[in-house]
Structure formats: structure tokens, C-alpha cells
Amino acid sequence: MPVPQAVTSLAARLKMLDGQEIPQFGLGVYEMSDQETYDCVKRALEVGYRHIDTAEWYENEEPCGRAIRDFMKETGTHRSEIFLTSKLKHNRDYELAMQDIRASLKRAGETYFDLYLMHSAIGGPEVRKEVWKALCDAKEEGWLHSIGVSNFGAKHIQEFIDQKVPLPTVNQIDLHPFMRHPEIVKICEDNGILLEAWGPLARAMRFNHSVVQSVAKKHGKDEAQIMLRWGLQHGFVIIPKSVSPKRIKSNSEIFDFEISPEDMKELDALDEYLVTDWDVVDTE
Ligand SMILES: NC(=O)c1ccc[n+]([C@@H]2O[C@H](COP(=O)([O-])OP(=O)(O)OC[C@H]3O[C@@H](n4cnc5c(N)ncnc54)[C@H](OP(=O)(O)O)[C@@H]3O)[C@@H](O)[C@H]2O)c1
Numbered sequence: 001m002p003v004p005q006a007v008t009s010l011a012a013r014l015k016m017l018d019g020q021e022i023p024q025f026g027l028g029v030y031e032m033s034d035q036e037t038y039d040c041v042k043r044a045l046e047v048g049y050r051h052i053d054t055a056e057w058y059e060n061e062e063p064c065g066r067a068i069r070d071f072m073k074e075t076g077t078h079r080s081e082i083f084l085t086s087k088l089k090h091n092r093d094y095e096l097a098m099q100d101i102r103a104s105l106k107r108a109g110e111t112y113f114d115l116y117l118m119h120s121a122i123g124g125p126e127v128r129k130e131v132w133k134a135l136c137d138a139k140e141e142g143w144l145h146s147i148g149v150s151n152f153g154a155k156h157i158q159e160f161i162d163q164k165v166p167l168p169t170v171n172q173i174d175l176h177p178f179m180r181h182p183e184i185v186k187i188c189e190d191n192g193i194l195l196e197a198w199g200p201l202a203r204a205m206r207f208n209h210s211v212v213q214s215v216a217k218k219h220g221k222d223e224a225q226i227m228l229r230w231g232l233q234h235g236f237v238i239i240p241k242s243v244s245p246k247r248i249k250s251n252s253e254i255f256d257f258e259i260s261p262e263d264m265k266e267l268d269a270l271d272e273y274l275v276t277d278w279d280v281v282d283t284e
Contacts, residue, residue, distance in 0.1 A: 025049065025239075038063040088104075111142075112144060121153065149172070161191065203276040233258070
């Protein structure tokens, strides 16, 4: 298994298999209103985040794009320093996927997305193949710099390998000490596909666990910072969500300590297949 990469600062990037780079740390904006999205994306960029994760589904691509543009204008930051991801809500057919990509770009006010994902594998093998072809072609057009998938199980990743088509650069799945998806992680790591952890805080559902609390106490950090550092040290891209300006900042303060191999093992042992949102990795 390849040694996981781990970056040392908020804006630092990991290399993807298509040669592009992705900041290992970002802000997720699921279940945020337009105003919350605008304010939180601005706040995150101001404290140093350089990666924003939205989706057609979240209905907030527009305020993400607007906040990024305002931040760029106010600070002179170049667009290339910021990484914006969106995702395709429905897998239907080639033409509709192309239409949906164009509509997402228009809503965001962007000419390209840095990363664009199939939000799930739902639809069956034929539909997946057609939709992936659309993403590949949209990449050729320059609308998408990198393409990937989300919530794909090991068997869905195997399809790409069997079909000898370009592999996704990332697979965004629910990943935290209480949900480790070892089979999916293995096939992705063996094939150079980066794992992106959604729900990296397990939606704050296990902050009272004694192991998380004891590691936090040892480092003078809070439980959220321990769960995020765990993901970072595994080489996962992590995209915690918060609407709190204070937590947006504290969640990013994880580059000044290291969890020991023994404590990583203890955290690794907490896997209980905890589902915090949907679970579609076994879809047909
Ligand atoms: N691809 C997919 O299917 C999929 C599915 C789900 C999520 N995602 C992506 O992943 C992102 C993150 O996942 P998520 O939103 O499900 O969950 P998460 O990041 O694990 O947890 C978010 C929850 O934790 C709370 N929180 C954040 N920081 C905290 C802290 N320091 N202390 C205490 N509580 C804290 C937040 O509340 P406050 O907001 O009040 O701080 C919120 O309730 C999403 O926003 C989205 O971009 C993708």
C-alpha cells in the first residue's frame, strides 16, 4: 500500500493521478442557507481555507461562487489559488449530464470547476458508464479540471478498472474513525485514487467517546481537531462543515501537532460502521 501523503498547512495540496493538485483541507457547505454559505465561505477563505465543497444537491453553488469572487476582489487572490468542487445530483444519461454540468457552472458563475464528482453510483452500470463519459468529455472541453466520484463502493471502482477508462481522481465517501470503509479505502489507495472524507466529524455524534476525549486531552486540542487530524494523517482530503465562525477557525488548527502511531491505532479500532447520512455504497 502506498504511504499516505500528509500536508503541513491549510493551503497545501496533494497530487492527484491526473497531475492536478487538491488542497487536503476544505470547507463543506451541505445544509447551509444562501446567506450562511456566503458568510461561511468568506470566513473560511479569510482564515486560510482554499478549498470549498458544494454540490448541485445543496442548492448553494451560487453563493459559493459569489463569495469566492468577492474574496478574490478584496484580497487580490488569483482564482487558481482556490479550489471549488461541485457534484452531479442525478445519473441519467450523457446529454442530461452535460446539461447539468453547464447549469451548475452557470449558477456558480464559473467557467470551470476544479473538481466535479458523480454524487453517487446510483443508476446501474450502463448509466454510470454513460455519465462518466460525459464527465470525461466535459474535462476535455475545459469545463472540469479534474473529475471524480462520491459514495462509490469497491465494486463500482472495479468497473472503471475493468473498462480501462480514465480512473476517478478521488472517491468522496463517509470516513472517520467510526466509519472506515476498509475495502473501499484499499481499492482506491491501491489504484492511486485519493480518498476524500465527507462527514469527517461524524456530524459531532461521537465527541463524547472516551478514546477521542483522551487523545484530545493529551494534545490540549478539542475532539473535532482530533478527528480531523486522524483523517489528515491517513492521507485523506477532509472537508468539515461548520456554520460557526469560531469553529470554522478552530477546525483548521490541526497542523501544529501529531497523533502518535499508538493513538492512531486506538482511533482506528473505533470503527462501528456508523452511518451519519445516506449509505449507498452497495447500490446496484
Ligand atoms: N458526497 C456526499 O454524499 C456527502 C454527504 C454528506 C456530506 N458531504 C460533504 O461533506 C461535508 C462535511 O460533512 P457533514 O456536513 O455531513 O458533517 P461533518 O463535517 O462531519 O459535521 C458537521 C456537523 O458538526 C458540527 N461541528 C462542526 N465543527 C464542530 C466543532 N468544532 N465542534 C462541535 N461541532 C462541530 C456542525 O455544526 P455547526 O455547523 O453548528 O458548527 C455540524 O452539525 C458536507 O458539508 C458536504 O460538503 C458529502
